[in-house]
Amino acid sequence: MTTRGPGPADSLEPSPPRDRGSKMLGGRAVLVSSLSTILFFAVIAAIVVLAPGSEIVAERFFDPFHLRQSFLGTESEPSVVGAFLLNVYIFTISEVFILILALVIAVVRGIPGPIFFPFRMVAIAYTDLFRGIPLILVLYIIGFGVPGLGLAGLSYLSDVTYGIIALVLVYSAYVAEVYRAGIESVHESQNAAARSLGLSRWQSLRFVILPQAIRRVIPPLLNDFIGLQKDTALVSVLGSIEAARAAQIYGASQFNYASYVVAALLFVLITIPLARFTDRLIARDKRRRQAGAVA
Amino acid sequence: MKRTVLIGFLVASLLLAGCGAQQGSGGSEQGGSGAEQACELQNPPLFEEGVLTVATDKPAYPPWFEGNEENYSGFEGEVANEVAERMDLPIEWVVEPFNRSYAPGAKDYDFDINQITITPERERAVDFSDGYFDNAQGVLALKDSPAADAQTLSDLKDVQLGAQVGTTSLDFINETLQPNAEPKVYDTTNDAKSALESGQIDAFVTDLVTTVYLRDFEIKNTEVVGKYPRNEQFGMLFEQGNPLVGCVNQVLGEMKEDGTLRDLEEEYLQQYLSVPTLKE
Numbered sequence: 001m002t003t004r005g006p007g008p009a010d011s012l013e014p015s016p017p018r019d020r021g022s023k024m025l026g027g028r029a030v031l032v033s034s035l036s037t038i039l040f041f042a043v044i045a046a047i048v049v050l051a052p053g054s055e056i057v058a059e060r061f062f063d064p065f066h067l068r069q070s071f072l073g074t075e076s077e078p079s080v081v082g083a084f085l086l087n088v089y090i091f092t093i094s095e096v097f098i099l100i101l102a103l104v105i106a107v108v109r110g111i112p113g114p115i116f117f118p119f120r121m122v123a124i125a126y127t128d129l130f131r132g133i134p135l136i137l138v139l140y141i142i143g144f145g146v147p148g149l150g151l152a153g154l155s156y157l158s159d160v161t162y163g164i165i166a167l168v169l170v171y172s173a174y175v176a177e178v179y180r181a182g183i184e185s186v187h188e189s190q191n192a193a194a195r196s197l198g199l200s201r202w203q204s205l206r207f208v209i210l211p212q213a214i215r216r217v218i219p220p221l222l223n224d225f226i227g228l229q230k231d232t233a234l235v236s237v238l239g240s241i242e243a244a245r246a247a248q249i250y251g252a253s254q255f256n257y258a259s260y261v262v263a264a265l266l267f268v269l270i271t272i273p274l275a276r277f278t279d280r281l282i283a284r285d286k287r288r289r290q291a292g293a294v295a
Numbered sequence: 296m297k298r299t300v301l302i303g304f305l306v307a308s309l310l311l312a313g314c315g316a317q318q319g320s321g322g323s324e325q326g327g328s329g330a331e332q333a334c335e336l337q338n339p340p341l342f343e344e345g346v347l348t349v350a351t352d353k354p355a356y357p358p359w360f361e362g363n364e365e366n367y368s369g370f371e372g373e374v375a376n377e378v379a380e381r382m383d384l385p386i387e388w389v390v391e392p393f394n395r396s397y398a399p400g401a402k403d404y405d406f407d408i409n410q411i412t413i414t415p416e417r418e419r420a421v422d423f424s425d426g427y428f429d430n431a432q433g434v435l436a437l438k439d440s441p442a443a444d445a446q447t448l449s450d451l452k453d454v455q456l457g458a459q460v461g462t463t464s465l466d467f468i469n470e471t472l473q474p475n476a477e478p479k480v481y482d483t484t485n486d487a488k489s490a491l492e493s494g495q496i497d498a499f500v501t502d503l504v505t506t507v508y509l510r511d512f513e514i515k516n517t518e519v520v521g522k523y524p525r526n527e528q529f530g531m532l533f534e535q536g537n538p539l540v541g542c543v544n545q546v547l548g549e550m551k552e553d554g555t556l557r558d559l560e561e562e563y564l565q566q567y568l569s570v571p572t573l574k575e
Contacts, residue, residue: 056399060420076469078477144486147493159479159495239457239479239490248394249480252461255397255420 061257070250070259077253080262083246087232088270090160090242094167094232095225101172106179107205123176130173135166136234142166143238163235171228178220182213215285222278226271233267243267334541339382341539342405347384349375350391350404356484358504358563359410364388370563371408371529374427377555381546393461396532397421405539406531410502412463413530422535424543426528427556432467433506433570434520435499437491442498445520447574448472455479457487457496463527464500471523472500488514507567521573 048054073079108116109123130138143162147155186209194204236245243263250259334340342348351360351371361369367376367388379386391407397420412430413423434451436442442454451472457479458464468478479496481487484505491499492514499506503522510517533540550556 053400060397060399076466144489144493147495148489156494159490236480237482237486239481239486239495241477241480245460245480248460249465251397252394253414253416253463253466255417257398 061261063256063258066250066254066256066258067262070247070254070256071262073246077250078241078246080243080246080250080259081266083241084243084263084266086160086240086242087229087267090164090167090232090235091225091229094164094171094228097164097168098171098175098228099221101168102175103179105172105176106183109176109180110183127173127176130170131177133170135170135231136237138166138170139163139234139237142169158240159238160235160240163232163238163240167228167231167235171224171231174224175221178217178224179213181220182217183209185216186212219278219282219285222274222281226274226278229271229274230267233263334538334545336382336542336545339384339539339542340537341384342403343387345384347375347379347382347386348389348404349379349386350389350396350402350407351409352393353390355409356505356508358508358567364390370428370559371410373559373563374550374556375408377550377559378543378546381549382542402534402537405537406533406543408531410529411532412527414463420535422533422537422540423530424533424540425547426530427547428529428560428564429524430463430527430529431503431522431524431568432464432500433503433522434573435491435501435506435509435514435517436497436520437494437514438516438518440494440497442520443518445498445573446571448523451498451520451573454497455495456498456500457481457490458500459484459487462501463525464502467523467525468500471525484509491517503570504564504567507570519570522570523573 048057051057070077070080073082105123105126108119109127111119139162142165143159146162147157149155190208190212191204194208195201199207233242233244236242241249243266244260247259247263251257351367353364355367355369355372357369359369359371360367361372365388376386389404391402391404391409393409393411396407396409396411397417406424410430411417411423413426417423434442434445436445436454440454442451442456445451445454448471452474453476454474455476455478456468456472456474458468458481460480460482465478465480468474478500479490481490484501487496487499487501488509490496498520499509503519506519510519531543533543547556
């Protein structure tokens with residue numbers, strides 16, 4: 001999708017009105033936007049710089065020496081960027097499991113027929129429960145409770161594994177609801193048409209309903225994943241040193257908060273590409289649907 | 296449209312870069328002003344007139360603190376009480392979480408006493424009184440864990456260690472023990488305790504007094520493997536440049552000379568200090 005340039009299909013679309021608009025404004029738009037940007041940031045900078053405590057805040061939060069040193073780490077303090085790799089690891093693994101588990105829950109919740117009532121009930125109870133409990137409590141219950149049980153195979157996992165399990169449990173409940181919204185947005189006639197063509201209920205779901213449903217919910221899915229990326233920081237309560245914890249260690253030992261700024265920037269840095277990607281998907285989807293309406 | 300955004304960003308980043316540079320140079324002028332100001336004991340500069348406002352974290356743990364906020368005793372509680380008494384002031388306790396104790400801005404108390412170790416790095420951000428207690432690190436392990444038999448520092452190289460965030464115990468692990476596995480770090484002593492009990496860590500490193508307290512009163516089947524003095528002292532934490540440090544140091548000096556400090560240590564901490572030292 002990313003490699004496809006503006007092909008003949010695109011040129012057939014009616015040119016949207018915004019093109020005309022930006023040509024007309026041209027240089028003036030640039031000038032106005034530059035001026036307003038300058039003014040906007042000048043006001044913020046003035047407020048920050050003129051504040052009576054600005055020097056000490058600058059030293060405690062933005063000191064270049066501490067920014068660099070916490071980024072790289074020292075003999076006794078872990079590097080914030082090195083610790084951030086653990087966040088990346090945690091959310092990458094979690095996302096895969098969440099996508100699968102949440103889909104299963106959403107599908108189970110939608111199975112019709114009285115015989116499947118207990119399954120639907122379990123799915124509903126699951127989403128209610130795990131959307132209701134704060135993540136940090138789930139982390140504590142799983143991360144400190146399960147190891148205490150002394151069960152073979154379940155109680156001797158690493159704390160990162162317990163962290164991933166907790167994230168998957170909580171986020172699957174959210175994502176299942178996103179999936180369900182997508183499934184319910186596909187018109188009933190799609191299912192009826194598929195069944196009348198001789199597809200089984202499962203085939204209809206697999207080849208007709210889900211492909212449309214999932215495409216529609218990709219933006220909210222990615223939105224949940226942005227939340228997930230940040231919440232990986234909470235896994236540190238179980239003991240492992242991820243970016244926010246590394247920042248805390250540095251801060252407590254050097255009495256400086258610059259490490260927190262570094263950690264914050266790393267999280268933003270990894271979130272922005274995903275946010276822009278989501279925007280593009282939304283724009284593409286909108287374009288497609290408009291094109292469909294014209295045709 | 297794209298171009299507009301691009302130019303906007305460029306302008307913004309230039310502005311921000313400008314601010315950053317300015318702030319950076321402003322920052323380096325600060326600090327290094329550790330010189331002690333003169334303080335008149337008769338008329339000490341206080342946060343609130345006529346009362347010595349002292350902060351500590353909540354919950355405060357025995358034997359450092361016993362009783363409640365209205366009237367703390369325990370070692371640190373009594374040290375603060377004694378300082379107040381010698382300055383002829385009533386004492387008032389307030390709560391200050393450790394993580395906030397080094398935040399920029401004015402502090403709403405005279406000093407913070409909370410087992411805070413004096414280090415040169417920390418002295419760049421706050422002022423410390425003279426030390427009032429020589430701290431040693433302690434290593435706590437379950438009796439049946441591989442760490443329990445350790446006699447030397449290198450015996451602890453291959454076990455999974457844990458510590459509380461913000462403690463010099465973590466520095467001790469990283470600088471002195473240098474274990475093969477990255478240490479686990481917990482928010483509170485309670486979390487570390489759970490991790491030790493459930494076998495997530497083999498040994499918990501914290502200050503000696505706390506390890507002995509945990510062994511005797513909190514976690515069954517544990518033993519304190521050993522202690523290790525690192526030439527660390529606890530000090531009271533003041534806002535940088537607070538002239539009151541001078542007064543408190545004067546009083547602390549008297550308390551050291553006439554043996555009051557030693558007596559308090561014996562009264563509250565003696566039973567916690569007799570542990571074998573880990574060999575190099």
